[in-house]
Amino acid sequence: MRNPMDRNSTLEQLENSKWVDYDFETNLIKRCHQLRKIPVDKLEIEDLRLLIGQQIGLKFLVDLAVEKLTADILAEGDYYPGDLLNSILSIDSSYWLDNKTQWTNIDNLIKHNQDKLQDVGLKTEKFYIS
Numbered sequence: 001m002r003n004p005m006d007r008n009s010t011l012e013q014l015e016n017s018k019w020v021d022y023d024f025e026t027n028l029i030k031r032c033h034q035l036r037k038i039p040v041d042k043l044e045i046e047d048l049r050l051l052i053g054q055q056i057g058l059k060f061l062v063d064l065a066v067e068k069l070t071a072d073i074l075a076e077g078d079y080y081p082g083d084l085l086n087s088i089l090s091i092d093s094s095y096w097l098d099n100k101t102q103w104t105n106i107d108n109l110i111k112h113n114q115d116k117l118q119d120v121g122l123k124t125e126k127f128y129i130s
Contacts (some may be wrong), residue, residue: 005040005060007039007040007041008039008041009039009040010036010037010038010039010040011035011036011037011040011051011056011057011060011061012036012037014040014057014060015057015060019033019036021033028050028054031050032050032051032054032056035047035050035051036056036057040057040060040061040064043061043064044077045068045075045076045077045084046077046078047077048061048064048065048068048077048084048087049077049078049079049083049084049087050077050087052065052084052087052088052090052091053087053090055091055092055095058091058095058099059099062088062091062099062102062106063102065084065087065088066102066105066106066109068084069084069085069088069106069109070109073085073109073113073116073117074116074117074120074122080120081120082117082120082122085109085110085117085122086122088106088127089123089124089127106127107127110124110127
């Protein structure tokens, strides 16, 4: 069983890791650096979508994303209904092999919301690991 995380902590604090800043960073990298300094409880859906899509802080952020998706399976960041779930679906299968409970939670959400997901054309087949 996981220890509950301190939601007032930042990813930098939770991971005990500070990234080095560079002058030549892209806007995406700059934004990821900024988001790592914000308490995880203050991250918005778009922030979660972005960080998860970049495979950053997964062991802390997937559970937060599951909470958002439980409230609304089509939780939307800046792009389209379901873009948060789509970021979850893009996580490498090796992560899910080591995090079965989180995988089961997402799998259950997908199974219970098939109609909504089909209505917006969100493909969930890539989530299933062999």
